Amino acid sequence: MSAVAASLRPWFESYLAAFNRADFASFGACYADDVIFHGQAAQIVGRDAVLDFYRKVRGYLDERVDLLDFVAATDGTRIAAELRTTLVAMHDWPEMPTGPMRAGDTRQLVSFAMYDLADGQFTRIRTARFSPPRNYAT
Numbered sequence: 001m002s003a004v005a006a007s008l009r010p011w012f013e014s015y016l017a018a019f020n021r022a023d024f025a026s027f028g029a030c031y032a033d034d035v036i037f038h039g040q041a042a043q044i045v046g047r048d049a050v051l052d053f054y055r056k057v058r059g060y061l062d063e064r065v066d067l068l069d070f071v072a073a074t075d076g077t078r079i080a081a082e083l084r085t086t087l088v089a090m091h092d093w094p095e096m097p098t099g100p101m102r103a104g105d106t107r108q109l110v111s112f113a114m115y116d117l118a119d120g121q122f123t124r125i126r127t128a129r130f131s132p133p134r135n136y137a138t
Contacts, residue, residue, distance in 0.1 A: 005072035008079055008117075013067060020064050024051055032121040039127045040111070041097035060093040061101070068110065079115040082130070084108065 018026035031047040041057075044050050057063060069082040086108045089101035101107060109129055116124040 002074040002076075004076035005074050008072040008076060009070050011120075012070065012079060012081070012115075016065055016067055022058050024055070030122055032118065032123045035122050036124045038125065040129055060089060060091050060096070062088040062090060077117055079113075079117065081113045081115070082110065083113055084110050 015027055015030045018030075028047060028051050031050055033047050034045065035047055035050060037044040037050050037053075042053055044053055064086045066084045066086075067081060068084055071080045072078070086106065087101065089103050089105045092100075092102050094100045111127050111129050113128075114124075114126045115122050
């Protein structure tokens, strides 16, 4: 593994830590102004739009993303990650884009994510679900 690729893992882990604690300033700094986000719940263009999306999500859900596996391109332009996402509904969200959740429900899923990078920021993010979500009623 190149030194550039090796340096990306701690950087990515700090991004996830900021995301998990809802530190919008810190994790938002990892997005290029014109980032393109292709996720299960939304297709979004632009840092501000991505952050607005996550602010809405955080109004309903406690979201935690855990890194299961990580690979970086030797030139530092791409990251591939296997991620486990755990969602806990704080409020009912009947219109949730990936399916309704009620307060207290927990949903967990595993996804693969591909991140394109330039100048130390994500320029494109693409995600694909690996496992079906598991719901846990309270």
